Amino acid sequence: METSDPTLAQLGWRPFFSEQVSAEQRNDCHPVRVMAVHRGRVTVAGEGLEESISSSFPMPGGAEDRPTVGDWLLIDRNTRSLVRILNRTSLFKRPAPGDDRRVQLIAANVDTLFVVTSCDQDFNIARVERYLVLAREAGVRPVIVLTKADLSPTPERLVDAARALQSGLRVEPVDGRDLQSAARLAVYCGIGETVALVGSSGVGKSTLVNTLKGSNSIATQAVREDDGKGRHTTTVREMYRLVVGVDGGGWLVDTPGMRELQMSEVASGVLEVFDDVTAVTIECRFANCTHADEPGCAVRAAMAEGALDPARVERWRKLAHEDAVNSGAAAVRRSRLKRGSSRR
Numbered sequence: 001m002e003t004s005d006p007t008l009a010q011l012g013w014r015p016f017f018s019e020q021v022s023a024e025q026r027n028d029c030h031p032v033r034v035m036a037v038h039r040g041r042v043t044v045a046g047e048g049l050e051e052s053i054s055s056s057f058p059m060p061g062g063a064e065d066r067p068t069v070g071d072w073l074l075i076d077r078n079t080r081s082l083v084r085i086l087n088r089t090s091l092f093k094r095p096a097p098g099d100d101r102r103v104q105l106i107a108a109n110v111d112t113l114f115v116v117t118s119c120d121q122d123f124n125i126a127r128v129e130r131y132l133v134l135a136r137e138a139g140v141r142p143v144i145v146l147t148k149a150d151l152s153p154t155p156e157r158l159v160d161a162a163r164a165l166q167s168g169l170r171v172e173p174v175d176g177r178d179l180q181s182a183a184r185l186a187v188y189c190g191i192g193e194t195v196a197l198v199g200s201s202g203v204g205k206s207t208l209v210n211t212l213k214g215s216n217s218i219a220t221q222a223v224r225e226d227d228g229k230g231r232h233t234t235t236v237r238e239m240y241r242l243v244v245g246v247d248g249g250g251w252l253v254d255t256p257g258m259r260e261l262q263m264s265e266v267a268s269g270v271l272e273v274f275d276d277v278t279a280v281t282i283e284c285r286f287a288n289c290t291h292a293d294e295p296g297c298a299v300r301a302a303m304a305e306g307a308l309d310p311a312r313v314e315r316w317r318k319l320a321h322e323d324a325v326n327s328g329a330a331a332v333r334r335s336r337l338k339r340g341s342s343r344r
């Protein structure tokens with residue numbers, strides 16, 4: 001943290017959190033926010049307090065019962081141990097890659113999600129849609145940030161392609177290295193507000209955070225020359241205070257670049273992000289229409305008429321299918337865990 005002693009309100013403390021704290025807990029505990037997550041430990045900040053504490057929880061429960069960056073915790077005034085994770089206003093998570101048992105918590109209590117993608121090889125509509133589903137599911141406002149606009153002769157075309165995904169979607173092209181260009185993003189990150197940056201490795205998340213916090217303390221690294229992919233430079237999730245704009249502003253959560261973003265238990269997010277497609281599916285003659293060769297399929301009719309883009313329908317189909325398969329697996333896993341047969 002760069003700026004000295006933020007108040008609880010500046011840290012993002014709100015009635016939603018204070019209302020969860022009993023009078024007794026108010027006496028015995030400090031409310032603190034998780035600024036960074038390291039292996040087994042978290043860095044927390046409260047009023048006039050910043051320290052590293054063990055993140056192990058006295059009463060481990062479900063997969064979401066561990067602190068992640070952005071969380072509000074109660075810690076014991078004397079022992080400094082973790083007493084409680086307060087209920088979250090939002091939680092970003094994904095199935096942990098390569099491991100079908102765990103959920104990876106990305107960030108909690110986030111107001112706005114910057115879906116960061118660059119105007120070069122990384123730009124991919126299907127990936128942006130995945131992040132939009134995640135944002136919808138977590139109930140957080142998404143903003144598409146198109147970095148490296150300086151490297152593209154026609155960034156407007158990408159801006160238009162992204163805007164077409166959702167009515168009213170904010171899309172911001174920037175040169176993340178340039179303060180003047182990046183400064184317009186400060187409006188999404190006012191006092192006490194929290195913005196999380198997510199996206200592939202090398203798109204410039206850390207570069208943008210460095211620019212907006214006014215110092216180059218976070219390591220960044222050039223993308224690989226052969227394929228333009230990043231080098232997974234950032235390995236911890238950490239919050240930084242924005243210094244652009246009025247009164248020091250809010251918080252930016254830098255995250256490690258994601259290799260893959262599997263969909264699981266995001267059915268309502270898929271429904272909302274693809275509301276144009278799902279509105280048409282209701283018109284199909286059969287409720288369980290697969291939109292392949294059934295008679296009376298409204299989706300195929302809409303595609304034939306040009307009312308629905310076949311490529312978008314195909315992306316929807318893929319996401320919905322992936323979500324159904326993964327959600328089914330997650331439900332089986334949970335019921336096994338409940339029976340205690342495969343706890344590890």
Ligand SMILES: Nc1nc2c(ncn2[C@@H]2O[C@H](COP(=O)(O)OP(=O)(O)OP(=O)(O)O)[C@@H](O)[C@H]2O)c(=O)[nH]1
Pocket residue numbers: 147148149150151174175176177200201202203204205206207208219220221222223230231232233234235255256257258
């Ligand atoms: N030209 C240009 N280069 C940029 C811009 N943003 C980032 N870069 C460069 O892209 C490279 C990767 O940037 P990083 O900030 O390390 O990317 P990251 O998203 O944090 O990557 P990970 O930490 O690996 O997830 C660096 O060499 C940056 O200087 C931009 O807007 N324009």
Ligand SMILES: [Mg+2]
Pocket residue numbers: 205206207219220233234254255256257
């Ligand atoms: Mg980084």
Ligand SMILES: [Zn+2]
Pocket residue numbers: 281284285289290291292294296297298299300
């Ligand atoms: Zn159909």
